[in-house]
Amino acid sequence: MAKKLIEISHVNKTYRDKTRGDTVALDDVSLDIFENEFVCVVGPSGCGKTTLLNIIAGLERFDSGSVSMNGAPVVGPGPDRGVIFQQYALFPWMTVKKNIEYGMKYKKVRRPAGEIDPKTNAPREKTEYTKLTKEEKRALSEKYIKMVNLQGFENAYPKQLSGGMKQRVAIARGYAVAPDVLLMDEPFGALDAQTRAQLQEDLLVTWQEEKKTCFFITHDVEEAVLLATKIVIMSARPGKVMEIVDVNLPYPRNQATKLLPEFVEMKNRIWNTVYQMYLEVRK
Ligand SMILES: Nc1ncnc2c1ncn2[C@@H]1O[C@H](COP(=O)(O)OP(=O)(O)OP(=O)(O)O)[C@@H](O)[C@H]1O
Ligand SMILES: [Mg+2]
Known part of the structure:
Protein backbone atom coordinates (compact mmCIF):
# COMPACT_ATOMS: atom_id res chain seq x y z
CA MET A 1 0.00 0.00 0.00
CA ALA A 2 1.44 3.34 -1.04
CA LYS A 3 2.12 5.89 1.67
CA LYS A 4 -0.13 8.92 1.92
CA LEU A 5 1.97 11.98 1.21
CA ILE A 6 -0.52 14.85 1.23
CA GLU A 7 -3.92 15.03 2.86
CA ILE A 8 -6.30 17.83 1.96
CA SER A 9 -9.38 17.71 4.12
CA HIS A 10 -12.50 19.87 3.78
CA VAL A 11 -10.63 22.96 2.66
CA ASN A 12 -12.56 26.18 2.07
CA LYS A 13 -11.16 29.35 0.59
CA THR A 14 -12.90 32.61 -0.20
CA TYR A 15 -11.13 35.60 -1.71
CA ARG A 16 -12.55 38.75 -0.17
CA ASP A 17 -12.64 41.93 -2.17
CA LYS A 18 -14.51 45.04 -1.04
CA THR A 19 -15.25 46.30 -4.53
CA ARG A 20 -15.71 43.08 -6.47
CA GLY A 21 -17.31 41.09 -3.69
CA ASP A 22 -16.35 37.67 -2.38
CA THR A 23 -15.27 34.79 -4.57
CA VAL A 24 -15.56 31.28 -3.21
CA ALA A 25 -12.52 29.66 -4.80
CA LEU A 26 -12.62 26.31 -2.99
CA ASP A 27 -15.68 24.73 -1.43
CA ASP A 28 -15.09 21.74 0.85
CA VAL A 29 -12.21 20.29 -1.15
CA SER A 30 -10.79 16.97 0.05
CA LEU A 31 -8.08 15.01 -1.71
CA ASP A 32 -5.43 12.45 -0.81
CA ILE A 33 -2.17 12.25 -2.71
CA PHE A 34 -0.08 9.11 -2.34
CA GLU A 35 3.61 8.59 -2.89
CA ASN A 36 4.63 8.05 -6.53
CA GLU A 37 1.26 9.14 -7.88
CA PHE A 38 1.01 11.39 -10.90
CA VAL A 39 -2.08 13.47 -10.15
CA CYS A 40 -3.47 15.73 -12.87
CA VAL A 41 -6.10 18.36 -12.11
CA VAL A 42 -8.45 19.53 -14.84
CA GLY A 43 -11.44 21.85 -14.74
CA PRO A 44 -12.78 25.04 -16.28
CA SER A 45 -10.93 28.31 -15.90
CA GLY A 46 -11.50 29.87 -12.50
CA CYS A 47 -12.43 26.62 -10.71
CA GLY A 48 -9.64 27.04 -8.17
CA LYS A 49 -6.84 24.84 -9.54
CA THR A 50 -4.09 27.39 -8.97
CA THR A 51 -5.54 28.27 -5.59
CA LEU A 52 -5.38 24.61 -4.57
CA LEU A 53 -1.78 24.26 -5.78
CA ASN A 54 -0.73 27.42 -3.96
CA ILE A 55 -2.33 26.15 -0.77
CA ILE A 56 -0.40 22.87 -1.01
CA ALA A 57 2.75 24.88 -1.75
CA GLY A 58 2.13 26.92 1.40
CA LEU A 59 1.91 30.13 -0.61
CA GLU A 60 -1.77 30.81 0.06
CA ARG A 61 -3.85 30.73 3.23
CA PHE A 62 -7.22 29.03 3.53
CA ASP A 63 -10.23 29.68 5.73
CA SER A 64 -11.04 26.27 7.15
CA GLY A 65 -10.15 22.61 6.79
CA SER A 66 -6.67 21.13 6.95
CA VAL A 67 -3.73 20.40 4.69
CA SER A 68 -0.92 18.16 5.82
CA MET A 69 2.17 16.70 4.25
CA ASN A 70 3.98 13.67 5.67
CA GLY A 71 1.66 13.94 8.64
CA ALA A 72 2.55 17.54 9.55
CA PRO A 73 0.31 20.55 8.86
CA VAL A 74 1.36 22.78 5.95
CA VAL A 75 2.01 26.25 7.34
CA GLY A 76 4.26 27.74 4.65
CA PRO A 77 6.54 26.88 1.75
CA GLY A 78 9.21 24.23 2.29
CA PRO A 79 11.92 22.28 0.46
CA ASP A 80 9.71 19.16 0.53
CA ARG A 81 7.63 20.80 -2.23
CA GLY A 82 9.07 21.97 -5.55
CA VAL A 83 6.92 24.40 -7.51
CA ILE A 84 7.10 24.84 -11.29
CA PHE A 85 5.05 27.73 -12.63
CA GLN A 86 3.63 28.27 -16.10
CA PRO A 179 11.38 17.63 -3.04
CA ASP A 180 8.90 14.91 -2.06
CA VAL A 181 6.40 16.29 -4.54
CA LEU A 182 6.58 18.45 -7.65
CA LEU A 183 3.74 20.94 -7.94
CA MET A 184 3.28 22.09 -11.52
CA ASP A 185 0.81 24.74 -12.66
CA GLU A 186 0.24 24.36 -16.40
CA PRO A 187 3.97 24.08 -17.01
CA PHE A 188 3.56 23.41 -20.75
CA GLY A 189 0.65 25.81 -21.31
CA ALA A 190 2.65 28.42 -23.20
CA LEU A 191 4.48 26.03 -25.52
CA ASP A 192 3.91 24.98 -29.12
CA ALA A 193 2.43 21.52 -29.77
CA GLN A 194 5.70 19.81 -30.74
CA THR A 195 7.69 21.12 -27.80
CA ARG A 196 4.84 20.26 -25.51
CA ALA A 197 4.71 16.66 -26.83
CA GLN A 198 8.46 16.33 -26.35
CA LEU A 199 8.37 17.67 -22.80
CA GLN A 200 5.43 15.42 -21.91
CA GLU A 201 7.48 12.40 -22.93
CA ASP A 202 10.58 13.67 -21.12
CA LEU A 203 8.55 14.27 -17.98
CA LEU A 204 7.08 10.76 -18.15
CA VAL A 205 10.55 9.22 -18.50
CA THR A 206 11.79 11.26 -15.54
CA TRP A 207 8.77 10.38 -13.46
CA GLN A 208 9.29 6.68 -14.15
CA GLU A 209 12.99 6.89 -13.28
CA GLU A 210 12.69 9.05 -10.18
CA LYS A 211 9.28 7.92 -9.00
CA LYS A 212 8.68 11.40 -7.68
CA THR A 213 5.11 12.34 -6.83
CA CYS A 214 3.69 14.87 -9.27
CA PHE A 215 0.72 17.23 -8.89
CA PHE A 216 0.12 18.71 -12.29
CA ILE A 217 -2.51 21.23 -13.37
CA THR A 218 -3.53 21.43 -17.00
CA HIS A 219 -6.28 22.81 -19.22
CA ASP A 220 -5.59 20.02 -21.65
CA VAL A 221 -7.59 16.84 -21.00
CA GLU A 222 -5.49 14.87 -23.46
CA GLU A 223 -2.35 15.85 -21.59
CA ALA A 224 -3.94 14.77 -18.31
CA VAL A 225 -4.88 11.32 -19.62
CA LEU A 226 -1.42 10.85 -21.11
CA LEU A 227 0.43 11.69 -17.90
CA ALA A 228 -1.74 10.84 -14.93
CA THR A 229 -2.27 7.83 -12.74
CA LYS A 230 -5.23 9.76 -11.30
CA ILE A 231 -7.23 12.70 -12.66
CA VAL A 232 -9.07 15.12 -10.41
CA ILE A 233 -11.94 16.85 -12.19
CA MET A 234 -12.92 20.14 -10.58
CA SER A 235 -16.09 22.10 -11.15
CA ALA A 236 -16.37 25.88 -11.08
CA ARG A 237 -18.22 28.45 -8.99
CA PRO A 238 -17.60 27.33 -6.37
CA GLY A 239 -14.56 25.16 -6.97
CA LYS A 240 -15.26 21.60 -5.89
CA VAL A 241 -13.76 18.20 -6.57
CA MET A 242 -16.38 16.69 -8.83
CA GLU A 243 -14.86 13.36 -9.76
CA ILE A 244 -11.65 11.41 -9.37
CA VAL A 245 -10.75 9.08 -12.21
CA ASP A 246 -8.05 6.40 -12.09
CA VAL A 247 -6.17 6.10 -15.36
CA ASN A 248 -5.25 2.46 -15.74
CA LEU A 249 -3.36 2.72 -19.02
CA PRO A 250 0.05 0.99 -18.84
CA TYR A 251 3.35 2.88 -18.71
CA PRO A 252 5.64 3.64 -20.47
CA ARG A 253 3.31 5.98 -22.30
CA ASN A 254 4.19 8.11 -25.30
CA GLN A 255 2.47 9.87 -28.18
CA ALA A 256 1.37 6.48 -29.60
CA THR A 257 -0.63 5.89 -26.41
CA LYS A 258 -3.00 8.61 -27.62
CA LEU A 259 -4.19 6.26 -30.38
CA LEU A 260 -5.36 3.48 -28.04
CA PRO A 261 -9.16 3.10 -27.97
CA GLU A 262 -9.16 3.19 -24.13
CA PHE A 263 -7.25 6.46 -24.26
CA VAL A 264 -9.62 8.04 -26.76
CA GLU A 265 -12.66 6.90 -24.83
CA MET A 266 -11.40 8.27 -21.51
CA LYS A 267 -10.31 11.53 -23.07
CA ASN A 268 -13.71 12.08 -24.68
CA ARG A 269 -15.59 11.25 -21.51
CA ILE A 270 -13.57 13.63 -19.35
CA TRP A 271 -13.56 16.32 -22.02
CA ASN A 272 -17.37 16.20 -22.21
CA THR A 273 -17.65 16.47 -18.43
CA VAL A 274 -15.39 19.51 -18.35
CA TYR A 275 -17.16 21.09 -21.32
CA GLN A 276 -20.58 20.66 -19.69
CA MET A 277 -19.27 22.48 -16.63
CA TYR A 278 -17.86 25.22 -18.81
CA LEU A 279 -21.30 25.71 -20.37
CA GLU A 280 -22.89 25.82 -16.91
CA VAL A 281 -20.46 28.51 -15.77
CA ARG A 282 -21.21 30.60 -18.86
CA LYS A 283 -24.96 30.59 -18.21
N1 LIG B 1 -5.80 36.96 -5.43
C1 LIG B 1 -7.09 36.84 -5.74
N2 LIG B 1 -8.02 37.75 -5.34
C2 LIG B 1 -9.31 37.62 -5.63
N3 LIG B 1 -9.83 36.59 -6.34
C3 LIG B 1 -8.97 35.65 -6.77
C4 LIG B 1 -7.56 35.73 -6.51
N4 LIG B 1 -6.97 34.64 -7.08
C5 LIG B 1 -7.95 33.96 -7.67
N5 LIG B 1 -9.16 34.53 -7.49
C6 LIG B 1 -10.46 34.02 -7.95
O1 LIG B 1 -10.62 32.69 -7.43
C7 LIG B 1 -11.15 31.82 -8.42
C8 LIG B 1 -10.20 30.67 -8.64
O2 LIG B 1 -9.01 31.15 -9.23
P1 LIG B 1 -7.81 30.20 -9.66
O3 LIG B 1 -6.71 31.06 -10.16
O4 LIG B 1 -7.50 29.28 -8.55
O5 LIG B 1 -8.50 29.38 -10.86
P2 LIG B 1 -7.87 28.36 -11.91
O6 LIG B 1 -8.69 27.12 -11.88
O7 LIG B 1 -6.41 28.22 -11.68
O8 LIG B 1 -8.12 29.09 -13.32
P3 LIG B 1 -7.26 29.06 -14.68
O9 LIG B 1 -7.57 27.73 -15.29
O10 LIG B 1 -7.82 30.17 -15.49
O11 LIG B 1 -5.82 29.24 -14.33
C9 LIG B 1 -11.40 32.68 -9.66
O12 LIG B 1 -12.74 33.03 -9.70
C10 LIG B 1 -10.52 33.91 -9.44
O13 LIG B 1 -11.12 35.05 -10.01
MG1 LIG C 1 -4.69 28.67 -12.81
Whole structure:
Protein backbone atom coordinates (compact mmCIF):
# COMPACT_ATOMS: atom_id res chain seq x y z
CA MET A 1 0.00 0.00 0.00
CA ALA A 2 1.44 3.34 -1.04
CA LYS A 3 2.12 5.89 1.67
CA LYS A 4 -0.13 8.92 1.92
CA LEU A 5 1.97 11.98 1.21
CA ILE A 6 -0.52 14.85 1.23
CA GLU A 7 -3.92 15.03 2.86
CA ILE A 8 -6.30 17.83 1.96
CA SER A 9 -9.38 17.71 4.12
CA HIS A 10 -12.50 19.87 3.78
CA VAL A 11 -10.63 22.96 2.66
CA ASN A 12 -12.56 26.18 2.07
CA LYS A 13 -11.16 29.35 0.59
CA THR A 14 -12.90 32.61 -0.20
CA TYR A 15 -11.13 35.60 -1.71
CA ARG A 16 -12.55 38.75 -0.17
CA ASP A 17 -12.64 41.93 -2.17
CA LYS A 18 -14.51 45.04 -1.04
CA THR A 19 -15.25 46.30 -4.53
CA ARG A 20 -15.71 43.08 -6.47
CA GLY A 21 -17.31 41.09 -3.69
CA ASP A 22 -16.35 37.67 -2.38
CA THR A 23 -15.27 34.79 -4.57
CA VAL A 24 -15.56 31.28 -3.21
CA ALA A 25 -12.52 29.66 -4.80
CA LEU A 26 -12.62 26.31 -2.99
CA ASP A 27 -15.68 24.73 -1.43
CA ASP A 28 -15.09 21.74 0.85
CA VAL A 29 -12.21 20.29 -1.15
CA SER A 30 -10.79 16.97 0.05
CA LEU A 31 -8.08 15.01 -1.71
CA ASP A 32 -5.43 12.45 -0.81
CA ILE A 33 -2.17 12.25 -2.71
CA PHE A 34 -0.08 9.11 -2.34
CA GLU A 35 3.61 8.59 -2.89
CA ASN A 36 4.63 8.05 -6.53
CA GLU A 37 1.26 9.14 -7.88
CA PHE A 38 1.01 11.39 -10.90
CA VAL A 39 -2.08 13.47 -10.15
CA CYS A 40 -3.47 15.73 -12.87
CA VAL A 41 -6.10 18.36 -12.11
CA VAL A 42 -8.45 19.53 -14.84
CA GLY A 43 -11.44 21.85 -14.74
CA PRO A 44 -12.78 25.04 -16.28
CA SER A 45 -10.93 28.31 -15.90
CA GLY A 46 -11.50 29.87 -12.50
CA CYS A 47 -12.43 26.62 -10.71
CA GLY A 48 -9.64 27.04 -8.17
CA LYS A 49 -6.84 24.84 -9.54
CA THR A 50 -4.09 27.39 -8.97
CA THR A 51 -5.54 28.27 -5.59
CA LEU A 52 -5.38 24.61 -4.57
CA LEU A 53 -1.78 24.26 -5.78
CA ASN A 54 -0.73 27.42 -3.96
CA ILE A 55 -2.33 26.15 -0.77
CA ILE A 56 -0.40 22.87 -1.01
CA ALA A 57 2.75 24.88 -1.75
CA GLY A 58 2.13 26.92 1.40
CA LEU A 59 1.91 30.13 -0.61
CA GLU A 60 -1.77 30.81 0.06
CA ARG A 61 -3.85 30.73 3.23
CA PHE A 62 -7.22 29.03 3.53
CA ASP A 63 -10.23 29.68 5.73
CA SER A 64 -11.04 26.27 7.15
CA GLY A 65 -10.15 22.61 6.79
CA SER A 66 -6.67 21.13 6.95
CA VAL A 67 -3.73 20.40 4.69
CA SER A 68 -0.92 18.16 5.82
CA MET A 69 2.17 16.70 4.25
CA ASN A 70 3.98 13.67 5.67
CA GLY A 71 1.66 13.94 8.64
CA ALA A 72 2.55 17.54 9.55
CA PRO A 73 0.31 20.55 8.86
CA VAL A 74 1.36 22.78 5.95
CA VAL A 75 2.01 26.25 7.34
CA GLY A 76 4.26 27.74 4.65
CA PRO A 77 6.54 26.88 1.75
CA GLY A 78 9.21 24.23 2.29
CA PRO A 79 11.92 22.28 0.46
CA ASP A 80 9.71 19.16 0.53
CA ARG A 81 7.63 20.80 -2.23
CA GLY A 82 9.07 21.97 -5.55
CA VAL A 83 6.92 24.40 -7.51
CA ILE A 84 7.10 24.84 -11.29
CA PHE A 85 5.05 27.73 -12.63
CA GLN A 86 3.63 28.27 -16.10
CA GLN A 87 5.99 31.14 -16.80
CA TYR A 88 9.36 29.65 -16.17
CA ALA A 89 10.29 32.14 -13.41
CA LEU A 90 14.03 31.90 -14.04
CA PHE A 91 16.48 34.55 -12.88
CA PRO A 92 17.50 36.35 -16.09
CA TRP A 93 20.88 37.36 -14.68
CA MET A 94 21.89 33.80 -13.85
CA THR A 95 23.11 31.08 -16.20
CA VAL A 96 21.24 27.79 -16.61
CA LYS A 97 23.59 26.11 -14.14
CA LYS A 98 23.27 28.89 -11.55
CA ASN A 99 19.49 28.92 -11.88
CA ILE A 100 19.37 25.20 -11.13
CA GLU A 101 21.85 25.45 -8.27
CA TYR A 102 20.02 28.39 -6.72
CA GLY A 103 17.19 26.13 -5.61
CA MET A 104 19.65 24.00 -3.65
CA LYS A 105 20.92 26.94 -1.64
CA TYR A 106 18.77 26.23 1.39
CA LYS A 107 18.71 22.49 1.08
CA LYS A 108 20.21 20.53 3.93
CA VAL A 109 21.21 16.89 3.81
CA ARG A 110 21.69 14.35 6.53
CA ARG A 111 25.31 13.54 7.33
CA PRO A 112 25.40 10.44 9.51
CA ALA A 113 27.83 10.10 12.41
CA GLY A 114 31.03 8.38 11.31
CA GLU A 115 30.96 9.78 7.79
CA ILE A 116 34.08 11.69 6.79
CA ASP A 117 33.57 15.46 7.05
CA PRO A 118 35.33 16.95 3.99
CA LYS A 119 36.08 20.12 5.97
CA THR A 120 38.11 18.40 8.68
CA ASN A 121 38.85 15.09 6.93
CA ALA A 122 37.81 13.33 10.13
CA PRO A 123 34.71 11.21 10.84
CA ARG A 124 31.72 13.13 12.20
CA GLU A 125 31.08 12.66 15.88
CA LYS A 126 27.32 12.99 15.57
CA THR A 127 24.68 13.01 12.85
CA GLU A 128 24.24 16.50 11.40
CA TYR A 129 22.22 18.29 8.77
CA THR A 130 24.34 20.58 6.65
CA LYS A 131 24.08 22.48 3.39
CA LEU A 132 25.28 21.00 0.12
CA THR A 133 28.90 21.61 -0.83
CA LYS A 134 29.81 23.33 -4.08
CA GLU A 135 30.86 19.99 -5.55
CA GLU A 136 27.60 18.32 -4.55
CA LYS A 137 25.61 21.14 -6.08
CA ARG A 138 27.62 20.93 -9.27
CA ALA A 139 27.16 17.15 -9.51
CA LEU A 140 23.40 17.49 -9.02
CA SER A 141 22.99 20.30 -11.53
CA GLU A 142 24.98 18.26 -14.08
CA LYS A 143 22.73 15.28 -13.51
CA TYR A 144 19.55 17.27 -14.02
CA ILE A 145 20.86 19.28 -16.97
CA LYS A 146 21.51 15.94 -18.63
CA MET A 147 18.07 14.70 -17.65
CA VAL A 148 16.34 17.57 -19.46
CA ASN A 149 18.71 17.39 -22.44
CA LEU A 150 20.36 20.76 -22.01
CA GLN A 151 24.01 19.69 -22.11
CA GLY A 152 26.02 22.42 -23.81
CA PHE A 153 23.75 25.16 -22.44
CA GLU A 154 25.05 25.16 -18.86
CA ASN A 155 26.48 28.66 -19.19
CA ALA A 156 23.73 30.15 -21.35
CA TYR A 157 21.42 32.84 -19.97
CA PRO A 158 17.61 32.47 -20.10
CA LYS A 159 17.27 35.10 -22.85
CA GLN A 160 19.41 32.89 -25.10
CA LEU A 161 16.98 29.96 -24.74
CA SER A 162 13.67 29.12 -26.41
CA GLY A 163 10.47 28.87 -24.35
CA GLY A 164 10.70 25.07 -24.26
CA MET A 165 14.31 25.17 -23.13
CA LYS A 166 13.49 27.65 -20.36
CA GLN A 167 10.74 25.37 -19.17
CA ARG A 168 13.24 22.48 -19.14
CA VAL A 169 15.50 24.55 -16.87
CA ALA A 170 12.55 25.17 -14.56
CA ILE A 171 11.82 21.43 -14.44
CA ALA A 172 15.48 20.62 -13.76
CA ARG A 173 15.47 23.17 -10.95
CA GLY A 174 12.31 21.62 -9.52
CA TYR A 175 13.85 18.14 -9.49
CA ALA A 176 17.26 19.32 -8.28
CA VAL A 177 15.96 20.41 -4.89
CA ALA A 178 14.82 16.80 -4.42
CA PRO A 179 11.38 17.63 -3.04
CA ASP A 180 8.90 14.91 -2.06
CA VAL A 181 6.40 16.29 -4.54
CA LEU A 182 6.58 18.45 -7.65
CA LEU A 183 3.74 20.94 -7.94
CA MET A 184 3.28 22.09 -11.52
CA ASP A 185 0.81 24.74 -12.66
CA GLU A 186 0.24 24.36 -16.40
CA PRO A 187 3.97 24.08 -17.01
CA PHE A 188 3.56 23.41 -20.75
CA GLY A 189 0.65 25.81 -21.31
CA ALA A 190 2.65 28.42 -23.20
CA LEU A 191 4.48 26.03 -25.52
CA ASP A 192 3.91 24.98 -29.12
CA ALA A 193 2.43 21.52 -29.77
CA GLN A 194 5.70 19.81 -30.74
CA THR A 195 7.69 21.12 -27.80
CA ARG A 196 4.84 20.26 -25.51
CA ALA A 197 4.71 16.66 -26.83
CA GLN A 198 8.46 16.33 -26.35
CA LEU A 199 8.37 17.67 -22.80
CA GLN A 200 5.43 15.42 -21.91
CA GLU A 201 7.48 12.40 -22.93
CA ASP A 202 10.58 13.67 -21.12
CA LEU A 203 8.55 14.27 -17.98
CA LEU A 204 7.08 10.76 -18.15
CA VAL A 205 10.55 9.22 -18.50
CA THR A 206 11.79 11.26 -15.54
CA TRP A 207 8.77 10.38 -13.46
CA GLN A 208 9.29 6.68 -14.15
CA GLU A 209 12.99 6.89 -13.28
CA GLU A 210 12.69 9.05 -10.18
CA LYS A 211 9.28 7.92 -9.00
CA LYS A 212 8.68 11.40 -7.68
CA THR A 213 5.11 12.34 -6.83
CA CYS A 214 3.69 14.87 -9.27
CA PHE A 215 0.72 17.23 -8.89
CA PHE A 216 0.12 18.71 -12.29
CA ILE A 217 -2.51 21.23 -13.37
CA THR A 218 -3.53 21.43 -17.00
CA HIS A 219 -6.28 22.81 -19.22
CA ASP A 220 -5.59 20.02 -21.65
CA VAL A 221 -7.59 16.84 -21.00
CA GLU A 222 -5.49 14.87 -23.46
CA GLU A 223 -2.35 15.85 -21.59
CA ALA A 224 -3.94 14.77 -18.31
CA VAL A 225 -4.88 11.32 -19.62
CA LEU A 226 -1.42 10.85 -21.11
CA LEU A 227 0.43 11.69 -17.90
CA ALA A 228 -1.74 10.84 -14.93
CA THR A 229 -2.27 7.83 -12.74
CA LYS A 230 -5.23 9.76 -11.30
CA ILE A 231 -7.23 12.70 -12.66
CA VAL A 232 -9.07 15.12 -10.41
CA ILE A 233 -11.94 16.85 -12.19
CA MET A 234 -12.92 20.14 -10.58
CA SER A 235 -16.09 22.10 -11.15
CA ALA A 236 -16.37 25.88 -11.08
CA ARG A 237 -18.22 28.45 -8.99
CA PRO A 238 -17.60 27.33 -6.37
CA GLY A 239 -14.56 25.16 -6.97
CA LYS A 240 -15.26 21.60 -5.89
CA VAL A 241 -13.76 18.20 -6.57
CA MET A 242 -16.38 16.69 -8.83
CA GLU A 243 -14.86 13.36 -9.76
CA ILE A 244 -11.65 11.41 -9.37
CA VAL A 245 -10.75 9.08 -12.21
CA ASP A 246 -8.05 6.40 -12.09
CA VAL A 247 -6.17 6.10 -15.36
CA ASN A 248 -5.25 2.46 -15.74
CA LEU A 249 -3.36 2.72 -19.02
CA PRO A 250 0.05 0.99 -18.84
CA TYR A 251 3.35 2.88 -18.71
CA PRO A 252 5.64 3.64 -20.47
CA ARG A 253 3.31 5.98 -22.30
CA ASN A 254 4.19 8.11 -25.30
CA GLN A 255 2.47 9.87 -28.18
CA ALA A 256 1.37 6.48 -29.60
CA THR A 257 -0.63 5.89 -26.41
CA LYS A 258 -3.00 8.61 -27.62
CA LEU A 259 -4.19 6.26 -30.38
CA LEU A 260 -5.36 3.48 -28.04
CA PRO A 261 -9.16 3.10 -27.97
CA GLU A 262 -9.16 3.19 -24.13
CA PHE A 263 -7.25 6.46 -24.26
CA VAL A 264 -9.62 8.04 -26.76
CA GLU A 265 -12.66 6.90 -24.83
CA MET A 266 -11.40 8.27 -21.51
CA LYS A 267 -10.31 11.53 -23.07
CA ASN A 268 -13.71 12.08 -24.68
CA ARG A 269 -15.59 11.25 -21.51
CA ILE A 270 -13.57 13.63 -19.35
CA TRP A 271 -13.56 16.32 -22.02
CA ASN A 272 -17.37 16.20 -22.21
CA THR A 273 -17.65 16.47 -18.43
CA VAL A 274 -15.39 19.51 -18.35
CA TYR A 275 -17.16 21.09 -21.32
CA GLN A 276 -20.58 20.66 -19.69
CA MET A 277 -19.27 22.48 -16.63
CA TYR A 278 -17.86 25.22 -18.81
CA LEU A 279 -21.30 25.71 -20.37
CA GLU A 280 -22.89 25.82 -16.91
CA VAL A 281 -20.46 28.51 -15.77
CA ARG A 282 -21.21 30.60 -18.86
CA LYS A 283 -24.96 30.59 -18.21
N1 LIG B 1 -5.80 36.96 -5.43
C1 LIG B 1 -7.09 36.84 -5.74
N2 LIG B 1 -8.02 37.75 -5.34
C2 LIG B 1 -9.31 37.62 -5.63
N3 LIG B 1 -9.83 36.59 -6.34
C3 LIG B 1 -8.97 35.65 -6.77
C4 LIG B 1 -7.56 35.73 -6.51
N4 LIG B 1 -6.97 34.64 -7.08
C5 LIG B 1 -7.95 33.96 -7.67
N5 LIG B 1 -9.16 34.53 -7.49
C6 LIG B 1 -10.46 34.02 -7.95
O1 LIG B 1 -10.62 32.69 -7.43
C7 LIG B 1 -11.15 31.82 -8.42
C8 LIG B 1 -10.20 30.67 -8.64
O2 LIG B 1 -9.01 31.15 -9.23
P1 LIG B 1 -7.81 30.20 -9.66
O3 LIG B 1 -6.71 31.06 -10.16
O4 LIG B 1 -7.50 29.28 -8.55
O5 LIG B 1 -8.50 29.38 -10.86
P2 LIG B 1 -7.87 28.36 -11.91
O6 LIG B 1 -8.69 27.12 -11.88
O7 LIG B 1 -6.41 28.22 -11.68
O8 LIG B 1 -8.12 29.09 -13.32
P3 LIG B 1 -7.26 29.06 -14.68
O9 LIG B 1 -7.57 27.73 -15.29
O10 LIG B 1 -7.82 30.17 -15.49
O11 LIG B 1 -5.82 29.24 -14.33
C9 LIG B 1 -11.40 32.68 -9.66
O12 LIG B 1 -12.74 33.03 -9.70
C10 LIG B 1 -10.52 33.91 -9.44
O13 LIG B 1 -11.12 35.05 -10.01
MG1 LIG C 1 -4.69 28.67 -12.81
